[in-house]
Amino acid sequence: MIEVVGATKRYGDRVAVDDLTFTVKPGIVTGFLGPNGAGKSTTMRMIMGLDAPTGGDVRVNGKHYAEHTAPLREVGALLEARAVHTGRSAYNHLRAMALTHGIPRSRVDEVIDLVGLGDVARKRVGGFSLGMGQRLGVAVALLGDPATLVLDEPVNGLDPEGVRWIRHLLRSLAAEGRTVFVSSHLMSEMALTADHLIIIGKGRLIANTPMAEFTEQASGKVVRVRTEDSARLRELLAGPEVSVTAVERGVLEVHGLSSTAIGLVARDNAIALDELTPVVASLEEAFMDLTKDAVEFGVHDDTERKAS
Known part of the structure; x- marks a missing residue:
């Protein structure tokens, strides 16, 4: 479990995270969303002990990250997949990390096979594609078989097969009772993966809600x-x-009546219906509508400006 309580992070006069409170529970995939500059990366860095909060508190499984005697066994993270010595092989990188926690060589072999790097495990990481680097980053996160996972943009650079693999992996890990906290800019993929959403804008909490409830409310x-x-x-x-x-x-398109009410009117007046479907907003539509006032770096649409 991840607990963020009143967390604030300032860099000089700039407030990156502002009195943020939420809990990431085990057994589900929790998506972490927000516009660019919203404070997502800073929040994840505070969870992993890389940045100290200016105020408030951040704990993983009841402790600050630095208080865990074997942190790789408690929480696995993918924050920057390319943060690897390019002269090392994937195998040697994982083996070196495993040795710091007494993780057996067999576990290194397991995660290499799990992420699909068996054919290139002995090659230097400097020659890896972006997608291969992402797979190695996931392997590092899983190395200690942790109860909690914090993943920042895990599908970045993956091909369609790799994206599907990540989706099924995250859902299977959550089904095992693990805490899975993941950010992504791919709304379509998040809609297929996450059960719950935490959305921030300008460092503040905007929404903390189940996925289905969020899109339903946005649909009207x-x-x-x-x-x-x-x-x-x-x-x-x-x-x-x-x-x-x-x-x-x-x-x-009927606004203001439920499908049940419409069906009853049609039945009472002997009107045959070929379709009666509630319209549900996509996650992208719901997200854009919710965060339109929290975008720090907006883009002007020339087409709309000319039309106006």
């Missing part, structure tokens, strides 16, 4: 209806707190 009450009698149904559904929009021939 919008239902897509397909029927050959769309004009009559539109008249029947219209009301002071209901808006109905024809999005294409025979297809309506």
Whole structure:
């Protein structure tokens, strides 16, 4: 378990993390999201004891990282996959780290096979591709068979097969009861991987919520209806707190009514429905809407500016 309580981190006059509080629980994959400059990397560095909080407290499995006698066995981290001596082989890098914690050689072989580096384990890391470097970083994180994992952008540089592998790996580790805390800019992948979300902006907590609840709330009450009698149904559904929009021939988007209520109106008026589907916002749409006021480095859209 990871516990962040009132954590603040200042660099001179700049506040990178501002009174941040959240708990990352075991048994689920917790996604960590935020715009660039939100304070995600700083938060992860405080969890790993690389940065000391200016205020508040950060603990992993009940202790500060530095208080663990064998930290690799408590928490595994991937914060910078390329932080490896380029002249070393992947095997020697893992073996050297294992020796610091009394981890047997057999475990080094296990993680090499687990991350798919068996064919290149004896080659120098300096010749590795970005994806191979990421796999080595994951191997380092898993080396001590830790109960807690902190992974920053683990799919960076991976091909589609590698992205799918990471997704299944993280979910399987969480299913074993481990604490899995992962950040990523790939919203589509996070939507498939995370069970819970912690979202920050400008160093502050914006949301701490289950994935399904977050996207559901962002969707509002919008239902897509397909029927050959769309004009009559539109008249029947219209009301002071209901808006109905024809999005294409025979297809309506209804705002303000549940699919159950719409179905009952259609049934009572003998209108056959070909589709009745609640519209759920994508994670990307929900995230962009929530964080639009917390973006530190915005990009102007020339198309929108010219149109306005």
